[in-house]
Amino acid sequence: DTAVSQTPKYLVTQMGNDKSIKCEQNLGHDTMYWYKQDSKKFLKIMFSYNNKELIINETVPNRFSPKSPDKAHLNLHINSLELGDSAVYFCASSPLGTMEEKLFFGSGTQLSVL
Amino acid sequence: TQLLEQSPQFLSIQEGENLTVYCNSSSVFSSLQWYRQEPGEGPVLLVTVVTGGEVKKLKRLTFQFGDARKDSSLHITAAQTGDTGLYLCAPSSGYALNFGKGTSLLVTP
Numbered sequence: 001d002t003a004v005s006q007t008p009k010y011l012v013t014q015m016g017n018d019k020s021i022k023c024e025q026n027l028g029h030d031t032m033y034w035y036k037q038d039s040k041k042f043l044k045i046m047f048s049y050n051n052k053e054l055i056i057n058e059t060v061p062n063r064f065s066p067k068s069p070d071k072a073h074l075n076l077h078i079n080s081l082e083l084g085d086s087a088v089y090f091c092a093s094s095p096l097g098t099m100e101e102k103l104f105f106g107s108g109t110q111l112s113v114l
Numbered sequence: 115t116q117l118l119e120q121s122p123q124f125l126s127i128q129e130g131e132n133l134t135v136y137c138n139s140s141s142v143f144s145s146l147q148w149y150r151q152e153p154g155e156g157p158v159l160l161v162t163v164v165t166g167g168e169v170k171k172l173k174r175l176t177f178q179f180g181d182a183r184k185d186s187s188l189h190i191t192a193a194q195t196g197d198t199g200l201y202l203c204a205p206s207s208g209y210a211l212n213f214g215k216g217t218s219l220l221v222t223p
Contacts, residue, residue: 004156041200043157043213090156099206100145100164105156 003027006091006106013081014114021076021109023091029104031055031097032074034066035090037108043090049074050097078111086113117141120203120214128222131193135217137203138185144206146186148177149213151200157213160188193221 006023013019025032033056034046048056052068063079078085088108094101118139127133137146145164149157161170163179163186170177174197176189190197202216 040215041151041218042215043202045212092156099211100162102147102159102162103149103157103204103211105158107155 002106004091004093004104004106006089006109008109009107010110010112012112012114015081015083017081018077018079019081019111020078021089021091021111023074023076023106025072025091025093025104027093027095027104028072029093029095030071031094032068032071033092033094033103034074034076035092035105037088037090039087047074047076048097055097081111081113083113086111118203118205118212118214120201120217122217123215124218124220126220126222127193129192129194132189132191133193133219134187134189135201135219136185136187137205137214139205140184141205142183144183146179146183146203146205147211148186148188149202149204151202151216152198157200157202190219193219195221195223197221 004025031050033048037043046060047066049068051071065077068074088110091106092103121136147162148160151157161177166183167181168179174191178187200216203214204211
């Protein structure tokens with residue numbers, strides 16, 4: 001049983017398209033996150049949701065919109081994709097969302113914008 | 115914004131060698147986590163250090179938190195090919211777990 005699962009694993013698309021990445025966790029955690037890892041492996045937080053409520057939005061363009069239908073799911077929708085959006089996107093979860101907690105990561109979605 | 119540096123950025127060694135990687139900052143942290151990320155996977159937590167001067171061991175890996183809680187080190191004894199990966203430090207600060215840029219370790223047979 002995968003604790004944090006995200007789909008798709010790979011996503012190749014054209015500039016200007018709209019795409020979504022789905023994430024689900026079966027750990028019963030209250031907090032979920034989206035991170036972006038660039039080509040230099042720098043892993044940066046994008047969003048954090050606690051029990052379906054947005055907690056963190058780290059200066060991410062408006063084209064990125066997270067949606068949390070329930071606390072087990074946090075999907076990432078991206079409008080008007082740009083070349084610079086190419087990266088690996090990781091979903092993660094933690095029990096309560098405190099800084100000392102362990103993060104559980106999905107295996108990533110590699111997005112390539114052509 | 116805290117300045118967090120990991121060094122070295124890249125490290126290539128042979129099996130059996132010892133190595134140390136570093137995570138340094140000018141800020142004080144209440145705790146710090148170390149993660150390892152293997153190719154094609156998400157990061158996985160190795161350890162959390164909380165107390166200044168704390169040393170934790172995980173088999174051949176030794177983690178140390180600096181006395182002033184501004185820095186940390188990871189020492190690997192007798193490296194194995196399975197240790198290959200990206201080692202990320204993540205201090206708890208502010209409202210989100212932010213990661214250093216990592217040390218990419220390659221252990222060759």
